[in-house]
Amino acid sequence: MATLIEIEKPLQKLLDQLDKAEHIQNESDVDVSKTIKDLKKKLREKRKEIFENLTAWERVMVSRHPDRPYTLAYINAITGGDFIELHGDRTVKDDKAMVGGLGSIDGQSVMFIGQQKGINTKMRQYRNFGMANPEGYRKALRLMKLAEKFNIPVISLIDTPGAFPGVEAEERGQGEAIARNLMEMAQLSVPIICIIIGEGASGGALGIGIGDKVLMLENSWYSVISPENCSAILWRTWEYKEQAAESLKLTGEDMLKNKLIDGIIKEPIGGAHNDPEETFRTVKEEILKQLKKLKAIEPDKLIEKRIKKFCAMGVTK
Amino acid sequence: MGWFKRIKDGIQTTTKDKKETPEGLWHKCPTCKQMLTTEEHAENLWVCDKCEKHHRIGSVEYFHILFDNGRFKELETSLKSGDPLKFKDTKTYVVRLKQAKDKSKLTDAIRVGHGKMNDQDIIICCMDFNFIGGSMGSVVGEKISRAIDASLKKKIPLMIISKSGGARMMEAAFSLMQMAKTSAKLSLLAKAKIPYISLLTDPTTGGVTASFAMLGDVNLAEPGALIGFAGPRIVKETIGVDLPEGFQTSEFVLEHGFLDKIVKRKDLKNTISNLIKLFAN
Incomplete structure (x- = not known):
């Protein structure tokens, strides 16, 4: 049974009706296929109506939807099962909030990195709610350097409420780990595509967010702080x-308007969680499209363009 | 009955003859309560002579301490903050900026100076905490970026003195991207093999720690400074118990391997100019 967040509550009645109709269809001889079809159409319209006019805060809620697909789900779907996860930062430990590894998309090898959230209470704790420690950022950097060595493009999937603010994170240099990534990613000689698939909070997101193309899913957000903490x-x-x-x-539209990202990836009607397969397909297509363009650019030129793009960000007078 | 008996009266000056002490003549150390005349305090480079607490100072004082005879040419003086998001919380960003300008007599939270330090050319960017908490907005990022350009063009070493609470929330994602911008620019300086000295002073936290402050060829800090990524209050809320003694001080950060050296204010100039001399080989 799907979880409904506040804005989806108006769907409840229709979903219940659909559930009942499908039950009748399956369990009895009565043919209610037309009713089912009508209900599905109504649901689709209702979803469209709800999702067409989301406020910024509502989008933040959708980005945190409990059924929303997370990084590994994307990777597994996009690579069609040949993904090999690689672990560890070679210094301290393996950070479960940051995943990465090699896989291929339509025959093209790519290095994936990204924050991973958990799908249930136990896994959420195991993944530290997608909040990486310094070793997570160092693992990501190690994998990016590995990709560079073998001339493999990097795909970074961003979904984090922030870098972890704990005692050990401070002891092991959370600030330095993120800073190092920003500098190294600026100079990486292979294409980097960053996609914010859920939450893009602050330095924790930016720490794997320096790319030739930075894209946002329609219902994701990206900013310097979460709205709650900003309010606080x-x-x-x-x-x-x-x-x-x-x-x-912090929405994709505003970020694009302010020239802080390069594009928005449309989500299916009702959000990514309503049709994950469709979302994966769109994301895959977008990656392939961008990769084709980026691979045609010489490494020196790629780095120069990347740095120039970030250096143009900001408003002064 | 007391052991002693007062034979003379205490204060004998009549109120009429009392001398008023003008404001600002004395400085009281907030840590050990030591009293110093303002003049002595300045001579001591705004460090308490009793407890060695390094009091917070701004770009005016640092430039005075570090440049030969306090002489330098200020760069990029005309850059000012825009208000790209028309940001408004309890007051508008425009009002906040105006108030900060009036209070601090500064245009933003950083100044850039080019001058000589023990006869060697150097460009110094120095943050000012009393301008909206030294927060990093577009101006801070752009000024650092242009200082790096100057440093690259003239092939002279760069120093950044960090003193900041982190990002400037009123510029939201624009502020966040200044981390990317400054770090990307520093990668060019690194490639050109021009020395970059980072000095972390009290306090250096948030986005500044997570970008240029931690990226020095040499990372120096003043004693007893607060240095961290997440602020101590947030860390305390996360772990739910009291923080260990000395957590996130310069000494703590040195011990954990993220600083090269802690340098007292009086030794800053000579340490840095010696480093630069050694790098130049």
């Missing part, structure tokens, strides 16, 4: 999270 700091209460979400201009 500026208003000294969590109550203004909706307003903070609006002010931060």
Whole structure:
């Protein structure tokens, strides 16, 4: 049974009806296929209506939808099963909140990196809620360097509420780990495509976010801080999270308008969680399309363009 | 009954003859309460002579300490913040900027100077904490970026003095991208083999720690500075217990391997100029 978040509550009645109709169709001789078809159509329309006009805060809620697909689901679907996960930063340990490894997309080898969230309570803890420690960022860097050595493009899938703010993270240099990645990614001689698939919070997201193409899924967000924390700091209460979400201009549309990302990937009607397979297909197509363009650019030129792009970001007078 | 008996009165000056002490003549160390005249305090480079606490100072003081005879040419003085997001929380960003300017007499949270340090050319970017908490917005990023350009063009070493609470929330993702911008630019400096000295002072946290502050060829810090990625309050909330003694101080960060050296303010100039001399070989 699908989980419904607040904005999806209007779907409940239709879903219940559909459930019943399907039950009748399967368990009895009565033919209700027309009813089912009608209900499905109604559901589709209702979903479209809900998802067409999401506020910034509602998008943040969709980006955190419990049924939303996470990094490994994308990787497994896109590579068609030949993905080999690679572990460890070769210094401290293997960070479960950051995954990575080699796989292929339509015959092209790629190195995947990305934060991984858990699908249930136990896994969420195991994955530390997608909040990587310094060893996670160092693992990602190790894999990117490995990719560079064998001239393999890097695909970075971003989905994190932030880098982990713990005692050990500080001891092992969370700041240095992220900073190092920013500098090294700027100079990596292979194409890098970054896709924000869910939450893109602050330095924790940016730490694997320096790419030739930075794309956002339609219902993801990307900013310097989460709306809740922004509200807590500026208003000294969590109550203004909706307003903070609006002010931060964290949706794909706003980020694209402000020239801070390179594109938006459309999600199926009702969001990525409503049709993961369709989402994976779109993402795969987009990766292939971008890779084709990026592979045609000489490495020196690629690096130069990448650095120039980030250096143009900001507004001064 | 007391052991001693007062034979003379205490204060004998009449109120009429009392001398007023003008404001700002004395400095009281917030840590050990030691009193110093403002003049002595400045002579001591704004360090307490009793407990050695390095008090927070700004770009004016650092430039005075580090450049020969305090002489330098200021670069990129005209850059000012825009308000790309029309940001408004309890007040608008435009109002915040105006108030910060009036209070600090600065245009933003960083200044760039080019001058000589013990007769060697150097470009120094110095952050100012009293401009919206030294937060990094587009101006800070752009000024550092242009300072790196100057450094690359003239082939002279770069130093950045960090003093910041991190990102400037009122510029949201624009602020975040300054981390990418400064780090990417520093990679060009590294490629050109021009020395970059990073000095972390109290406090250096958030996005500044997670970008240029930690990327020095040599990372130096003043004693007792707060240095970290997440602020201590957030870390405490995360773990739910009190933080260990000395957590996120310069000494802690040195011990964990992320600083090359802790340098007292009075030794900064000579240490840095010696380093640069050694790099030049």
